[in-house]
Amino acid sequence: MSRIGFRRRGAPAPNDWTWSAADHMSELHDGDVLSADLEARVDPARFREAMSRAPAAVHIVTTDGPAGPGGITATAVTSISAEPPLVLFCIYRASPTAERMIANNVFCINTLASPDEALADVFAGRTHQHLEERFANGTWTKLETGSPVLASAAAVFDCRIVEVKPAATHYIVIGAVEAVSFGPEQESLVYLHRKYRTL
Numbered sequence: 001m002s003r004i005g006f007r008r009r010g011a012p013a014p015n016d017w018t019w020s021a022a023d024h025m026s027e028l029h030d031g032d033v034l035s036a037d038l039e040a041r042v043d044p045a046r047f048r049e050a051m052s053r054a055p056a057a058v059h060i061v062t063t064d065g066p067a068g069p070g071g072i073t074a075t076a077v078t079s080i081s082a083e084p085p086l087v088l089f090c091i092y093r094a095s096p097t098a099e100r101m102i103a104n105n106v107f108c109i110n111t112l113a114s115p116d117e118a119l120a121d122v123f124a125g126r127t128h129q130h131l132e133e134r135f136a137n138g139t140w141t142k143l144e145t146g147s148p149v150l151a152s153a154a155a156v157f158d159c160r161i162v163e164v165k166p167a168a169t170h171y172i173v174i175g176a177v178e179a180v181s182f183g184p185e186q187e188s189l190v191y192l193h194r195k196y197r198t199l
């Protein structure tokens with residue numbers, strides 16, 4: 001029987017919007033962590049193959065603040081609710097960008113248009129640039145939170161972190177949207193069959 005159980009030792013799971021994500025990070029480092037009890041029934045390679053057939057919008061998710069700037073290319077981005085406007089995205093727990101993002105307590109989702117395909121490669125680490133080095137590419141500005149905003153993005157969701165949930169290898173990061181903006185209308189960048197496509 002497949003079973004996915006998450007047990008939390010110590011304090012109850014946070015559900016208070018004033019709760020700080022950075023506090024949660026230090027809890028994790030203190031050893032007050034989730035213990036994941038996962039019994040996989042599907043081969044990870046088959047799971048990846050199935051996921052590669054699901055077309056996904058491509059975003060660059062950025063952060064900036066006292067911990068410094070960072071950004072990654074991400075497809076694991078979802079709208080949660082419109083009232084209030086909430087979004088989530090998933091980031092690998094060992095990512096140096098994740099550590100900065102949680103410490104900064106802010107992030108910005110920049111939804112890419114097709115002309116920015118090369119930028120998607122930069123923020124996926126394919127040009128071997130890291131953290132602030134990645135922002136030498138593209139034109140960046142700011143909205144409310146101070147996170148980098150890509151001037152040419154199709155859409156921008158500037159967010160303050162309200163919750164971070166560890167889930168296996170990743171964090172689920174939930175953000176309250178503090179500002180949005182739209183770029184010029186052009187074709188979208190989509191990831192499908194392990195390749196970028198234009199829609």
Ligand SMILES: Cc1cc2nc3c(=O)[nH]c(=O)nc-3n(C[C@H](O)[C@H](O)[C@H](O)COP(=O)(O)O)c2cc1C
Pocket residue numbers: 058070071072073074075076077090091092094095096097098123124125126130131191
């Ligand atoms: C199309 C595409 C989608 C990706 N989606 C995600 C994602 O949703 N979450 C994630 O953690 N990494 C994702 N990645 C991988 C990160 O972009 C990559 O590991 C990045 O370089 C991490 O930055 P870091 O060096 O700061 O950890 C994706 C990569 C590609 C090419």
